[in-house]
Amino acid sequence: MSGGALAVLGWDEGRAAAFAPHADSGLVPARVTAELRGAYEIAASAGALTASLAGRLRHVAGPGELPVVGDWVAVQARPAEGSASIHAVLPRRTRVTRRAPGDHATPLQVLAANVDIVLIATSLNGDLNPRRLERYLAVAWESGARPAVLLTKADLARDPVEVAIAEAAVAEVAAGVPVLVVSALTGDGLDGLRALVGSTGTVVVLGSSGVGKSTLVNALVGEQRLATTAIREDDARGRHMTTHRQLVPLPGGGAFIDTPGLRELAPWDDGAGLWSAFADVEAYAAGCRFTDCGHDREPGCAVAVAVAAGELGADRLAGWRKLAREERHVTLEQDAVARREERRRWAIIGKAGSARAAARRGEWGR
Numbered sequence: 001m002s003g004g005a006l007a008v009l010g011w012d013e014g015r016a017a018a019f020a021p022h023a024d025s026g027l028v029p030a031r032v033t034a035e036l037r038g039a040y041e042i043a044a045s046a047g048a049l050t051a052s053l054a055g056r057l058r059h060v061a062g063p064g065e066l067p068v069v070g071d072w073v074a075v076q077a078r079p080a081e082g083s084a085s086i087h088a089v090l091p092r093r094t095r096v097t098r099r100a101p102g103d104h105a106t107p108l109q110v111l112a113a114n115v116d117i118v119l120i121a122t123s124l125n126g127d128l129n130p131r132r133l134e135r136y137l138a139v140a141w142e143s144g145a146r147p148a149v150l151l152t153k154a155d156l157a158r159d160p161v162e163v164a165i166a167e168a169a170v171a172e173v174a175a176g177v178p179v180l181v182v183s184a185l186t187g188d189g190l191d192g193l194r195a196l197v198g199s200t201g202t203v204v205v206l207g208s209s210g211v212g213k214s215t216l217v218n219a220l221v222g223e224q225r226l227a228t229t230a231i232r233e234d235d236a237r238g239r240h241m242t243t244h245r246q247l248v249p250l251p252g253g254g255a256f257i258d259t260p261g262l263r264e265l266a267p268w269d270d271g272a273g274l275w276s277a278f279a280d281v282e283a284y285a286a287g288c289r290f291t292d293c294g295h296d297r298e299p300g301c302a303v304a305v306a307v308a309a310g311e312l313g314a315d316r317l318a319g320w321r322k323l324a325r326e327e328r329h330v331t332l333e334q335d336a337v338a339r340r341e342e343r344r345r346w347a348i349i350g351k352a353g354s355a356r357a358a359a360r361r362g363e364w365g366r
């Protein structure tokens, strides 16, 4: 891989500027293409290398700060051995996060970094679920990247009306979000998808297993890069795969990040994503008497009035409530994690400080 190989993965002047201080220490830039339990694969100018974390980085990185797929990193490269050690993670422009399922010690999980577009894939054979789409959209808006919805397996739609109905259902919960209809089987719509990625963009594909994410990446790459699962088309339920997230460079430039086996996707949110995903609910909420109205039988609730008048679907409000409830829960967790992290940092700083003080006392004692 040459220096231009990093450019097609999105390396630009801004990233070069962020990297500049590391160049002085003899490090080179690279992008994380895969991660599995602390072992990394990276793309560097020297080519693909396997990488591990430098001890110091492992020590100082807080929750959500360790490198993930899509991260730009500063590495000590050993091309002759095909290996490298990662010393620093460059500031992320975007990050796709979720609450780690069931793990309350580290509830924040960064799925992918530095993506330009979050592609929410849902198949045209029975997978479309507006409530789930809302959750994915909240995750997408929160990431800082642009969302787009991908309706897969267009060849399985019985007629154009079925596609139009699906598009309308998406538009209802994802106003203003681009919707693409594709078939990896026939190739229909792939050009539009390539255009969306552009020559340097990075796209992460989210969606239930079985919607055709891996097949799609393989179709774009033009070869069998990712393992796909055979599912029973009648119930649209896929089996779970054990493969891991990876970044796949596309032939025309740009890259795709596949996220196999995502069973749970709960937003980790500062509120911004939730707001964008429920812009219709929030628009009515502006008319509520109380600014912190829970839209749950409070007096002067404009959202309740809109639902009663049939202007806003009761299911939209139910979706909003469910996410808002999780949101409060997450905020409490985040606070607890932040406090723990603060204590940990101070413990490290304190130890370093007393070591320095002991060293000084040693010098003076001589």
Ligand code: GDP
Binding pocket: 152, 153, 154, 155, 156, 182, 183, 184, 185, 186, 207, 208, 209, 210, 211, 212, 213, 214, 215, 216, 227, 228, 229, 230, 231, 238, 260, 261
């Ligand atoms: P993933 O879990 O989202 O990565 O899904 P896969 O890519 O493994 O695909 C799941 C199943 O759907 C496989 O049997 C694929 O052959 C099938 N599939 C994927 N894309 C299409 C498509 O465009 N049309 C049809 N008919 N089947 C597809």
Ligand code: ZN
Binding pocket: 285, 288, 289, 293, 294, 295, 296, 298, 300, 301, 302, 303, 304
């Ligand atoms: Zn209200």
